[in-house]
Amino acid sequence: MHNIVPDAAAADPVIRVEGLAKEYRVFDKPEGLAASIRSLFHRTSRVVEALKGVDLTVGRGEFVALLGPNGAGKTTLLKLLSGIITPSRGTARVLGHVPWERADDFRRRFALVMGQRNQLWWDLPAAESFRLHQEIYRMEPARFERIRDELVDLLDVRRLILQPVRELSLGERMKLELVAALLHEPEVLFLDEPTIGLDVVAQHTIHEFLRTVQRQRRMTVVLTTHYMKDVVALCERVVVITRGQILYDGSLAEIVDRFTTHKIVTLDLDEAPDQRRIEAFGFPCEVRGPRVILRIERGRIADVLPQLLRAEGVRDVSVEDVPLEEIVAGLFRSDRRQAETVGAAR
Amino acid sequence: MSGVAGGTRGGSALRGLRTWWTMLVICIEERLVYRGDFALGTLMRFLPIVTQIFLWTAVFSATSRTDIAGYSRNDIVAYYLLTMVTRAFSSMPGLAGGIARSIRDGSVKKFLVQPVDYVSFLLAARVAHKLVYYAVAIAPFALVFFLCRGYFPPPPDAATFAAFVVSLLLSFLLGFFMEAALGMIGFWFMEVSSIVFGYMLVQYLLSGHMFPIDLLAGVPTGLAGVSLADVVRWLPFEYTAYFPAAVWLGKVRGERLLWSLVIEAGWVVVMALACRAAWWRGTRRYSAFGG
Numbered sequence: 103m104h105n106i107v108p109d110a111a112a113a114d115p116v117i118r119v120e121g122l123a124k125e126y127r128v129f130d131k132p133e134g135l136a137a138s139i140r141s142l143f144h145r146t147s148r149v150v151e152a153l154k155g156v157d158l159t160v161g162r163g164e165f166v167a168l169l170g171p172n173g174a175g176k177t178t179l180l181k182l183l184s185g186i187i188t189p190s191r192g193t194a195r196v197l198g199h200v201p202w203e204r205a206d207d208f209r210r211r212f213a214l215v216m217g218q219r220n221q222l223w224w225d226l227p228a229a230e231s232f233r234l235h236q237e238i239y240r241m242e243p244a245r246f247e248r249i250r251d252e253l254v255d256l257l258d259v260r261r262l263i264l265q266p267v268r269e270l271s272l273g274e275r276m277k278l279e280l281v282a283a284l285l286h287e288p289e290v291l292f293l294d295e296p297t298i299g300l301d302v303v304a305q306h307t308i309h310e311f312l313r314t315v316q317r318q319r320r321m322t323v324v325l326t327t328h329y330m331k332d333v334v335a336l337c338e339r340v341v342v343i344t345r346g347q348i349l350y351d352g353s354l355a356e357i358v359d360r361f362t363t364h365k366i367v368t369l370d371l372d373e374a375p376d377q378r379r380i381e382a383f384g385f386p387c388e389v390r391g392p393r394v395i396l397r398i399e400r401g402r403i404a405d406v407l408p409q410l411l412r413a414e415g416v417r418d419v420s421v422e423d424v425p426l427e428e429i430v431a432g433l434f435r436s437d438r439r440q441a442e443t444v445g446a447a448r
Numbered sequence: 449m450s451g452v453a454g455g456t457r458g459g460s461a462l463r464g465l466r467t468w469w470t471m472l473v474i475c476i477e478e479r480l481v482y483r484g485d486f487a488l489g490t491l492m493r494f495l496p497i498v499t500q501i502f503l504w505t506a507v508f509s510a511t512s513r514t515d516i517a518g519y520s521r522n523d524i525v526a527y528y529l530l531t532m533v534t535r536a537f538s539s540m541p542g543l544a545g546g547i548a549r550s551i552r553d554g555s556v557k558k559f560l561v562q563p564v565d566y567v568s569f570l571l572a573a574r575v576a577h578k579l580v581y582y583a584v585a586i587a588p589f590a591l592v593f594f595l596c597r598g599y600f601p602p603p604p605d606a607a608t609f610a611a612f613v614v615s616l617l618l619s620f621l622l623g624f625f626m627e628a629a630l631g632m633i634g635f636w637f638m639e640v641s642s643i644v645f646g647y648m649l650v651q652y653l654l655s656g657h658m659f660p661i662d663l664l665a666g667v668p669t670g671l672a673g674v675s676l677a678d679v680v681r682w683l684p685f686e687y688t689a690y691f692p693a694a695v696w697l698g699k700v701r702g703e704r705l706l707w708s709l710v711i712e713a714g715w716v717v718v719m720a721l722a723c724r725a726a727w728w729r730g731t732r733r734y735s736a737f738g739g
Contacts (some may be wrong), residue, residue: 126737186560188735202735209563221558223474225481230474237470238564240463266481 115195116290116322117160117183122192123346124153124178152178154346155192162289163320167327167337167354171434175346176326180292183324184214197289210239213288215296220275221282222267228278229263232285239286246285253281257311273304280308284315291316293325297332309335330426342433349433354426361433362424365403369394369410370418383410467564468572475576490585493532494592500528517662523697525599527660529592530693535657536585537616538623538688540574544647547631548640551734560731567628567723574624604696611705615692618712623688625719632723635730654680656690662699681708684715 129147132138153175160166168176181187182194185201185208194201199208215221222231236246254260257277262270267278276296283291296312297305313336316323327333333340333354340357342350350357371392380389385406388395398406403421411419508514508521519527547570550556559566604612630647634640652658667676680686691708694700700708 184561186557186735188732204560206563209561214561216557221562223478225478226474230477234470234474237467238562240467 114162115159116162116164117158117194117196117324119156119158119179119183119194120192121155121157122153122179122182122194123151123155123190124175124182124187125190126150126152151346153182153189156343156346156348158341158348158351160322160324162322163316164339165316165323165325165337166339166341167325167333168341168343169327169333169430170343174343176343177294178346179343180214180216180294180324180326184212184292185209186214210286211288212290212292213283213286214292214294215279215283216294220267220279222275222278224268225266227264228267228282231267231282232263235282235285241286249285249287250281253284253315256314257281257307273300276300276304277308277311280311287319288321289319290322291324293323293327295327296325297327297329305329305331306335312336330430334426342430344434357429357433358423358426361429363399364397364424365400366422366424367396367398367403367407367410368420368422369396369416372415372417464568468568471564471569471572472576475573476580479576479580490581490588494588497525497528497532497592501525517660517665518699519660519662522599523601524660525596526601527693527697529596529599530696531657531689533589534616534619534689534692536581536589537578537692538619540623540627543570543574543624543627544631544640544644547628548634551634551730552638556734560735567727570628571624578620601697604698608695608698608701608705611709612692612695614709615687615695615712618709618716619688619692621716622684622712622719625716625723626684626688629719629723629726632726632730635726635733651685651688654683654685655688656686656693660694660699661686661690662694682711684712684719687712687715 126149127147128150129145130141132141132146156175156179158179168179170176178187182189183196183201185204188202197208197211199205201208221235222228223234232246232250235241236243241249251260254263257280259274259277259281262274262278267275270278280296293312297308300308309332312323315321316336323336325332325336338353340350340352340354341348342357350361352360371394374392375389375394380387380394383394383396385396385398387397407419407421410416504521504524507516514520515523547556556566559569603609626647627644630644631640633643637643654661661677661680664677664680665675668674669676669679687708691700691712695705
């Protein structure tokens with residue numbers, strides 16, 4: 103277990119979760135007509151543990167990414183923290199409140215954006231939905247207008263707010279969803295895959311926007327995502343969840359240090375190397391025309407690099423970390439292997 | 449703590465009302481997007497009345513009687529036209545199904561996360577729906593009533609008219625809370641359409657939509673001196689169609705009228721509480737089972 107709680111969290115915890123677990127009872131739906139009829143009278147169910155006792159503390163102003171494969175329990179955790187569901191065991195406090203008690207005092211202080219489940223009214227311009235939020239969250243008109251204009255200008259969507267939402271593109275809708283969620287200046291923001299399905303430009307705009315607003319307001323943000331770009335652009339802290347448990351909790355930089363043994367060295371040669379030359383490198387490598395990509399142990403880089411540079415016909419060399427996607431995928435896989443070994447041992 | 453709450457209660461009630469008003473205005477704007485649907489639909493709804501006129505003309509010509517259960521042929525036609533007014537208040541197309549859908553597709557989550565009450569929101573949406581409907585439907589209604597003016601007895605006195613208006617407003621609330629409570633069953637069953645269908649059937653028979661409830665006065669129940677009409681009077685259904693029409697036509701008067709209004713108001717309270725309870729228990733179940 104790698105558990106590094108930053109100082110900020112300890113000093114002023116906004117989210118404190120202890121032993122939080124959630125079990126679901128799912129009914130097996132058998133295949134075939136006969137089995138379906140039988141299941142009318144006797145249904146077989148089993149208990150799925152979506153979350154198996156999670157401890158987590160998040161301090162004010164932190165930007166935390168929840169990573170994990172599908173079904174790992176990320177969204178379950180967000181649902182628990184925003185009070186949509188009640189846990190099977192364990193406790194949670196967000197802004198001093200038990201989320202699933204759903205006190206209005208609590209609900210006025212946070213926001214949840216879940217993919218494309220829109221808070222915006224489909225047939226009306228977003229400006230109308232914003233006005234409703236002004237009332238629901240009891241904002242003074244002057245403050246409401248100031249914040250709305252700020253947010254709308256940051257995302258450059260002023261011209262869109264008077265258009266019916268149904269006429270907007272996915273990216274435009276997502277931007278307006280974010281404006282709606284941030285209007286009441288929530289102290290805590292939960293984002294469930296905010297950039298899913300968006301093009302690179304929209305993703306970038308949303309990254310810039312979230313970073314700016316988060317810093318300005320010292321807002322606490324917890325986001326789930328499958329895009330490492332989101333994580334690199336936004337989050338200093340990464341929590342990896344697999345099969346309902348926290349596998350890693352720490353800084354993004356450390357995840358690279360801790361879980362990679364190699365670096366990627368790319369050589370650009372004069373010409374595509376022949377087999378003899380490839381073997382001479384002495385490392386596992388991938389050849390793409392005149393480009394050779396080597397995986398070299400980190401400890402040996404300092405020794406090996408000068409040799410490579412001296413070699414004949416080398417025009418350029420670059421040294422990089424293993425891509426984050428690969429590290430995280432490796433983490434997910436190693437956990438699954440572990441689980442399989444444990445299972446086999448039983 | 450309680451002192452603070454007490455001090456701000458008046459202010460917070462006012463805030464709640466303002467929030468509700470904003471919801472209403474926005475719902476009206478949303479409904480106006482679909483105003484075209486209403487105009488044609490309203491006229492279509494009057495078509496069955498032509499069949500009713502023919503049917504009851506045939507019934508009365510086959511008998512030597514000039515009235516059935518106190519209704520002349522003209523009274524019957526006037527009754528059907530008036531139940532259309534009542535139904536315009538009490539019917540809630542799509543309400544139960546919409547609630548069940550919001551539970552199934554998860555859009556109900558919004559009301560768990562945001563500090564806004566789902567039932568109040570639904571009520572605002574429904575008032576908006578009705579107001580926009582009346583604005584569009586008033587012209588066809590006026591036209592049909594003008595063409596059929598010959599069937600109506602002279603208009604009622606001011607007190608009866610006031611009772612009629614109250615019974616109509618209560619029929620709106622009763623229809624709303626009954627169907628909303630029905631929709632909340634969606635928290636327990638994935639699909640409520642067959643339950644809604646069953647409700648519609650009972651509603652159709654016992655509300656007076658099909659014939660005046662007075663016709664049931666001759667139907668014995670097995671209890672001495674208690675007719676089916678007496679039983680129906682204690683159920684909520686007749687207040688969503690029969691009762692206001694009967695008030696206008698002077699079929700229910702005096703003390704009985706007052707008592708019927710009390711029963712109607714009582715059912716509104718019962719259904720509003722049932723709706724609340726279903727929401728409360730339903731959301732707890734929803735939260736426990738996955739969301």
